[in-house]
Amino acid sequence: MVCYTLLPLLSLVAATLATPTNVPSPLHVPLTRRSANRNASIERFASHAEHVRNKYGFKNTTLALGKRAQTVGVGIIDQNADSSYIGQVTIGTPPQSFKIVLDTGSSDLWVAATECLSCGQTPPFDPTKSSTIQQVTGLGGQAQTITIRYGSGRVDGILASDTVSMSGFTVNPQRLVVVEQMTDGLLDGDVSGIMGLAFEALASTQATPFWQALVNSNQFNSPEISFWLARHLDDVNPAVEEAGGVMTLGGTNSSLFSGDIEFNSLVNDGPPSFWMLELTGVTVQGKSVSVPTGSSALSAIDTGTTLIGGPSDAVQAIYSAVPGAQALNGQMEGFFAFPCSTKVDISMAFGGKLWPISEADMNLGTVSPGMCLGGIFDLTLGSSVGSGGGNPTWVVGDTFLKNVYSVFRANPAAVGFAQLSDAAGGSPAPSSSVAPSAPSSAVIPSTILSSSVSESFVPTLLSSIGHPSAAGNPTAVPSATFSATGDPLPSVSGSGTGDDPLNPTASGSSSNNAATALSVNVGGLTGVALALLASVLSGMVVFA
DSSP states (O other), rough: OOOGGHHHHHHHHHHHHHHOOOOOOEEEEEEEEEETTTTTTTHHHHHHHHHHHHHOOOOGGGOOOOOOBOOEEEEEEEEEETTEEEEEEEETTTEEEEEEEEEEEEEEEEEEEEEEEEEETTOOOGGOOOOEEEOOOOOTTTOOEEEEEETTEEEEEEEEEEEEEEEEEEEEEEEEEEEEEEESSOOOEEEEEEEEOOGGGGTTTOOOOOOHHHHTTOBBBEEEEEEEEOOOTSSOOSSEEEEEEEEETTTTGGGGGEEEEEEEEEOOOSSSOSSSEOEEEEETTTTEOOOOOOGGGGEETTOOOOOOOEEEHHHHHHHHTTTTTTOOOOGTTTTTETTTOOOOEEEEEEESSEEOOOOHHHHHEEEEEEEEEEEEETTTTOOOSOTTTTOOSEEEEEETTSSSSSEEEETTTTTEEEOOOGTTOOOOOOEOSSSSSOOOOOOOOOOOOBBOOOOSSOOOTTTTOOOOGGGGOOOOOSOOOOOSSSSOOOOOOOOOOOOTTTTTGGOOOOOTTTOOOOOOOHHHHHHHHHHHHHHHHTOOOOOO
């Protein structure tokens, strides 16, 4: 080991041998996954699916988020057996620390505050203890109240700006929503909010997302955020929170992938909103299946979604190629089951390579005697929303992303996939895509969110906080409140091995482990199904 007293001398020698860049290595952030108990009702996946449909606007009409450049690794948490992947941020001065959902499918940052109603045990942000918080005011100097609606409820709060930091990166000021009212059950456990990691055009707050602000201020060594998402779905007794992998800010972690990264450009004619790719091919049991392409194959790559959702005809075609697969009905409508003895082999391509999905991720557990639930569901079930117009028809969530090392690059805008290294649990090598179609351009709207004025919410917590000075006043938003049509929060689920999140080699589960069967009591399924149906009909289902 080099003695610390020699470091200044070594730095001087290095400076004479190379052009000084003053750019340290990327920062790698361990992720913690919050996992759901494997014995939990499998009906929870119906709720996940409905959350995603609401998030992307597919409502079921039949059922009526100045420093030197760095790259930093951040440990993430796997919550409830791969249901959500959680990171940690600090907000305010002095800093207050919170767990938040890491969501590449949304762009807003919000956190529950001390006066939040129906927030349960969620650790709250106390804005009165921050010396740097400022209200974002309207043209008339009034406080800006925000309403963000989800399929399962909504959050109401104050639009503010404050110092936000993650693993040594800081944005000041960063616009965020300080939530004072929230639908009961919207957050789970000790998670306090959500950090959107998509583009500014998608933000209901019209704010530059945290990661994008870091890119714009040249704090990243490379304009990239990368993920290795660990798997605990097939653990027998996963903890509620497990070591969930690593998010790398400002680059990639070469120890977590092998081979080349296949980058595919986002399919946008205008400014990007979602991390959107075109699905170019699917194989089932080693054979190509026919799925829509072009504008009917727009795919949002979303770390905040647990499963994979696709259009009705494509999902039907996929399961038609699985021996013994059957469509489910009732509350599980839109899902398919297959014989638990069948090893389902599915690969997806977004360019020239087919990326295999582990059978552990395709098998969600037992839904009836001898039959297991599949990890791909019908996203557009009962929806009148058609393809085209920039709306994604596929939402590619963690069922796929656990099987690749994923890289989200701002410039040029692209998403890249690579094979996981042995240190990250390993994954099968990709194969050549079967006659991939050329990606087509698609016009992406500046936002899928609708704006509305809230008359019922009266802010209380920030009413006594000073307004920013004229020189530092953030840009005022045109209207007092905004309403988002989608971007639900992830529901509770996750498990982990308790391994050191910064030590990829310590992972306790293999990417190729078969999923453990989940036995479900029929009476329990019926009860949960009725409860979920009531939630859907009352508009109380939320997903991130």
